Amino acid sequence: MSRTRLKSRTRMTAGLAVLVLTTGCGAADMTKQASPFANAQGAKTVTLSVQSWVGAQANVAVAQYLLEHELGYRVDTVQVDEVPAWDALSQGRVDAILEDWGHPDQEKRYVEDKNTITPGGELGVTGHIGWYVPTYFAEQHPDVTDWKNLNKYADQLRTAESGGKGQLLDGSPSYVTNDKALVDNLNLDYQVVFAGSEAAQITQIQQFAKEHKPFLTYWYAPQWLFKKVPMTEVKLPAYKDGCDADTTKVACAYPHTPLQKYLNTDFAHSGGKAAAFLKNFNWTTEDQNEVSLMIANDGLSAQEAAKKWVETHEPEWKAWLPS
Known part of the structure; x- marks a missing residue:
């Protein structure tokens, strides 16, 4: 690709990454099991990959809040390192990655060669x-x-x-x-x-x-x-x-480099309004920093910060909702 690539901030490791599924019922070790909700046929459930840095947490928090409160989905999040997240996405253990900093090797393998992952568009943040x-x-x-x-x-x-x-x-x-x-x-x-x-x-x-x-x-x-x-x-x-x-x-x-979103290919095709919403999700650096600051500095939970942002930015997120 012609656009410049930003080096990943996470090292590829030989060991298994620990995936954690966060739900209202607690957390489950997903190292050896797939999410029971990701890529589930007919279920109004979405599973999102969330990385450890607060900007990525801000993306997921706002997407989760709107998917749940505006579109009626159940949303689960999986904590997983950057490169293993591509494997999880390809296998359907998660439905989407909302902030990728550039992994050309993974893109070639899963987007170009296997076609198990589909680009979801730019996040809007460089x-x-x-x-x-x-x-x-x-x-x-x-x-x-x-x-x-x-x-x-x-x-x-x-x-x-x-x-x-x-x-x-x-x-x-x-x-x-x-x-x-x-x-x-x-x-x-x-x-x-x-x-x-x-x-x-x-x-x-x-x-x-x-x-x-x-x-x-x-x-x-x-x-x-x-x-x-x-x-x-x-x-x-x-x-x-x-x-x-x-x-x-x-x-x-x-x-x-512009940060990118990626969807599991099956989910991209059959994920209905949730997939359309995630493709439309696009906000600014200022938006992300506003939510990140509330989480990391002001002591709000991710969902509290998302709710506060949503309440004051309705014209922006309304445009993300599928018709």
Whole structure:
């Protein structure tokens, strides 16, 4: 495909991913069983894949609320990592993925070759991974936003965990990033340090900001944290198609790409109003961040946040409902 691809944030692993079905009756381990509701003939039930980051949770929460309250469906959600979610979708264990950050290998296998997964259109949100410093530090040292000057600030960005080098803070070790290769190939005096999870990374970033300390971090947009901790992107060498094909030699920035939705092919054809609604579902970065902020910062449950958003954005979601 001609459009640029954003690297997946989750590593492909040999081990089985744990899928969790969330219903009103509790949770079930779906590692060895399919959802009894996904792809069920004649049933007014939809099963959605939900990823661990809050933006993906916001998508599912709003879609679930509208499917239940406007279209009369029962909605179940399955928590599963990005790549295993493609297997689950192909097998009909889930009906839809609402936020995919670009998996060309999976697309070729399931969309082009097997035809078990059907594109559901763009989500309306453009995703981007990059390196960021706090805006207060960028304002004090404007040249830090050019990667060529990062070594100049390595001493200021050193931590106890970075082994005498500057620290580049990443999230979970399971995320796929090019950061170690970038540090090596750009000859930067930095050490990649993993926080352990998105939540742990957020906590560290907030602590740095509270103390007004400088930091350099891998981060991604859209993400609600930018509203609480303003950050400025460091310009890496420009992205060009194919510059990240060999992950050991990559020396370029991450791309920007429109995030995509995917449906199980059988569901896409026979899912009726639910399938039509999910194809129509398309909102903005601002919309997603609004719901994400309510979930992650304001203490609302996903369904409470979805209800609040729906109550104030009727003209927008009305357009998603099938006629």
